[in-house]
Amino acid sequence: MVHKTHLFIIIFLLMVSVAFTQNSSDKVTLSSLIPTLEKTYDIKFSYSDTDIKNIFIEQPKKKLLIEELLTFLNEKTFLQFKTLDNRYVTVSFLNKSISICGTILESESLIPFVLASVKVNGYNLGTTTNNEGIFYLKNVPVNAMLSISFISFKTKVIAAKELFSNSSCKQLFLEEETEQLSEITMPRFLTSGLQKSADGSVVLNTEKFGILPGLIEPDILQTIKILPGIESVNESISTINIRGGTNDQNLILWDGIKMYHAGHFFGLISAYNPYLTKKVAVTKNGTSSAFSDGVSSTINMETSNRITNTFSGGGGFNLLSADAFLQVPIKDNLEVHVSARRSFTDLINTPTYTNYFSRSFQDNSISSNSINNAESNFYFYDYSFKVLYDLNYKHAIRTNFIYIKNSLDYKEKYAFNNTIIEEDSDLKQENLGANITWNANWNAKFSTNLSAFFSDYKINSSDYNRDTDQFQTQLNNVLETEVKLNSTYEFTDDLHFKNGLVFNEIGITNTTTVNAPTFSKIVKNVLLKSAFYSEIEYQKKNTFARFGVRSNYFHKFQKLLIEPRINIRQKLNSEFSLKLEGEFKNQTTAQKIDFEDNFLGIEKRRWILSDDEKTPIIKSKQASFGLEYSKNKFYIDITGFYKKVNGITAANQGFYNNTQTFNSIGNYDVKGIEFLVNKQTEIMSTWVSYTYSKNNYTFDVFNPQTFSNSLDISHSLSAAFNYNVTENLKVSFGGVLRSGKPYSKPIEGNETIQNGNRTIVNYNNPNQERLANFFRIDLSGSYDFNFSEAVKSTIRIGFTNLTDKKNTIDSYYVVDNSNTNNVRRVDNFSLPFTPNLSFRVNF
Template sequence: MPRPIWQVSLWLFLLLPHLGWSQSKHTLSGYVRDASTGETLIGANIWCPELKVGTATNTFGFYSLTLPSGTHAISISAVGFQAQVLDLVFDQDLTQVVELTPQTSTLDEVVVEGQLLATEMTQMSKRSIAVEQLKDLPSFMGEIDVIKTVQYLPGISRGSEGNNSLYVRGGSADQNLILLDGVPVYNANHVFGFLSVFNGDALQGIDLYTGGFPAQYGGRLSSVLDITMREGNQQELKGMVSVGLVASKAMLEGPIGEKTSFLVTARRTYFDVIASPIVKYVNKLENPEVDLKPRAFFTDFNGKINHRFSDRSRLYFSVYAGQDQLSNTSEATETDGDLGVDYISGGRDGLKWGNTTAALRWNYVFTPQLFANTSLTYSRYGFDVFFDEFTRYPEVDTIEDVFANQLYESFLEDISLRTDFDWSLNTQHRLKFGVNLTHQNFEPGAFSLTLSNGMDTTIGAPSQQGWRGFVYLEDEMRFGEKLSGRIGLHASTFITGEVNYPSLQPRASVRYQFHPDVTVKASYARMQQPLHMLVTSGVGLPIDQWVPATERIAPAVGWVTALGVTTQLPQQLTLSVEGYYKEMDGVLEYRDGFGFANSRIDWQDKVAVGSGTSYGMELLLQKPTGRFTGWAGYTLGWSWREFEELNYGERFPFRYDRRHTLVLALSGQIKENMKAGLAWTYATGEALTLP
């Protein structure tokens, strides 16, 4: 009986990596570190100019490069560090831990020869931002902000002024997978979107994907923002305290013995400390009998500890906890005319919201070519809206206190277990594969009322559980110097209640270098998103609710394809032009007349389900190294939505459809002790139709 086609295809796929092994080859592997701190470097380039092949360090600073026997010059470089060139004899497998020295000055332009250029990378629609560049750009009230910096990239819309949400290539704010050390962050905003939750002092790597998604990522339609925390200084104990205009922060890092290091950061704003006396003074002038106590602040904490069991085995534990609170407490002393005694009446109202994440990760080097990482992660986001009233008679023991406490609570939490493998077979094939299982618990919204007479009631949407699992496989292939590609499959399923939503999501990218300095790239990716966010407004309010796919509401699905040209210009400049087209189905919007306030109605009865289409062109001129760094970009885009229950079923522009957007972000070393930064954006206005 002939074998099924899928079995034959599988055998061919498994045999393909071995077709390039006609001569003896050996593997160079190891880690690239910062010589000043001992921390591993993400995205460092390992390049063989002679053979024009190379690789880059992964999230944990590990690399593996297989080359033919012989003597080869290997260049190791990273942005902001002095490059090294090693002459190595490949007569056996080699292990090399490389330490790069940070550049002490950028006043003189340094040109790094023999490095992996953008024209030689298969991946497209990816932008990496160096943390040092992040710190050099202008920031709101002196607070470094990852999200606001990302908003200066082409293809990204910031929405309304001050909004810290991301609208990527016509997608909605909930279609972005934001990861901190591999853990999803469901609300990245502090202070209603004016600041993000990411403390720049704790960050090491920032990668944004807007298309051509690697197979390891899933669960969102529009983008992936992958942020990695620092490991902590392994050379010496260091600390820092900073007092800014709106917040103070502190950091402590250092080694614990020879194999362990740690990093902790903390931050708190003092809006309430500054504004509270002013508010109380004004209130005393208008209502002298009322004692007002306003509070408005946020706090966040980052911690990370890592331990090296051996050169092959390492353990990492990282945690983030942050919370915002905006509340007002008032008390007033009045006289009861009937009883002739004083009583105190008052109340407390406000809202608070916050994220908690934790990640325990263990990675192990099985062979010089096979690297594995296993992660156990936890994430929780929730918000509370509260309104309490009370009346007390402190002078009369026989009269009990009267109170009425109202609370609206919503949260989402998940716990995940996943394992990822990175297998560098040879110079022609690099396999990545893994498996993930996630349990999610949704509390879409519950309103509770507690009274002093014993009444206690709760109404709202019921809690919902969900299981999401996926496996993925991806092969990064190289066919000579000019042609390379990546093909992968992300197979997932989401189970909730009695329904199961399976999904096969192919991913593909191809690169052809028809000139030493010019490359054409193309990509395709299909995605499924089994959770939605119900957006009440466009200003990043924490009352936007996360809800899962249900038996009535299916997951959102979409696909995006892109075609682009990348060219390497003189003066270390890179120019890329990309055109994209994206379709989305199963996107949600509140129906007319409904919103967050209708808490007694099931959210499934308040939403309309529709589709979206977006397309456009992005241009990016980038200079990643040198005395002056930064980028200039332009986006020409269209984004549409269509709902049967909205706008009479006619297609209409998405709220954040921006036809033209210009961005500029530059920073430079003026003198040895002086830097300057510039950030500017221009965007056409919001589409509006009047009767």
């Protein structure tokens, strides 16, 4: 009985398939049908190729009389078929106007557009789409062209007669218009959700994120660390080093807001919720002239900019925090997106939290003492919301808000010189940002974007010693505002011309106060900048080229900087491509690292502002040249690069040596090669990445003047293997092996010296030693299942440092009179074996 049922189903499906094939084959282009009719009926049609172009018609099911054939053709088209005699048939327009319809969908998600604009070019005629994305128009001139547009999407131009139909409405697809991103050349790069753009940037699409070794969610900044040339010498995403640059040389943007805070848990996880962040683009070189700052890279995060008119959302948790997000339609043209995340580390101690806490606080002022009693209260949270309002199909307003916070309260008792000391410590780190944007499509070729943002970063700490009744506070505050006007003119679909004006003001305050003895220090600087930029972008078939220039004027210094930018990618054939990138950039902010005066020994970095004297404007010059090979999902990328950055100071490099507090201005230059090979199949993706680089400082105050950069990772090798066990079950396994970072040792036999009333470590020449190689293996797994057709779930598990290798990531020395040489080496170690788990539900 079972076999008969299966046989019946198969026969039924075959019949349906045959019927469908026959029905679909009945409809052909009129231009291909006419020659057949001429032979069958021995007649000759007289027509214009333009008139019958893109007209589809059903084939007559049987041979008809000539009069019946002409009646059939007249009914099925908007043309007039008329015989001059028994042999010749003229074809002309029966009506000067036709009725048309269409369905407008987003190209990726296939979500219908609501209130998309449909305009008949050259006529006072148009409409908008309904809730299903469908539009209808009557009395449209048959030779007219239509422009279909929606804010933030590319305008589509189509002939009206292509939309003439006696049955269903033709589907039309709009592609998202993203100014900073060029055409995607690799839709799947390493893993699903990673894409490669024609301009060389790598795009993370969090909605389509696959799986990576050790990760249990699309952590934005953790993910980009798998890319060649991107390292973190101490595992922290707060200190990402791109092509040898310091972390403060990365421009981080969230929906156009410049952010000064990158990580929760002092850098072990990203501070940005990935589930409302739709796209992240990482650009190492050849940056658009629309961007300034970030002499090493630009990390541009964008949330969804589209009103979906659909209530959706999701939520989940891992072993550190829980989060949720919602997209709530209010009206057809008004929608709100909300996300929130909070740790439960102040309530529950999980194995993940224990390892993260030990890793974060191993190098504070407490760790060197014998603790008798300690009580900590640490938590973090972030939330954001976005209001999307479409005034009409040409104008849209977007408003964004984000808030990030880390909070630590620490109470301790420890023994020092046989005395029990009680101390209360408090540390709060937060970044608030807001942005408003007005997008306007004035016509099919010209659009503008007017935006303004506000960013407020604070790190505030206090330390109270009960025994000495000494209370100390520290504050670092960055306040930045910016107004930006951008315009884009499309000469053709392939040639775009962009211009912009920027007005920016930034103020930075550093405050330190002590009550006993009374001491107060306040340093505040403000800088006003304005800029004009212009660039032209050409992209057609095998060529991508972008040329730009940015002029920056610093009002306080009365200084003008001109920065050219270039980005070219040329396909030589279907397999090989060449790419050339170059740029000049500048930035006026940097992070000073002060080991003597820090935030509880945890956060040593304070933002400072250029004064063009002791702290100059940092300037970079960078060039890179590469070759790409792609065939049958096998991809090879080899890129050589050179970068030189001037205007760095010894104070913001984190040196452990005798001259770390000297006011010395220097530079670093880094040159290297990045190599990546990636092979993909339907169920597997594997890759190997290798970077070789040589990174050197030059400072006049040091001896020798040129020496290894503290971020000099000469060799870095990583490999990974992703495998789809089933459609729903995926695993990812990978590891990294890289050189140890340079560090400095004291002079043997003369380890300490007197500096006034203080004894300090007498360091040898800087960065002459290297730590042992870093090695780590990670594993993760993912399983998808659905509670219903609308509710989808994912459970993921990740293991960091499977072998539990004790990697030394930093070393320095402190004075310790109990040792024979009066110094003691302090080592910082990477995360030990650490498990994590996440569960998510989306609807």
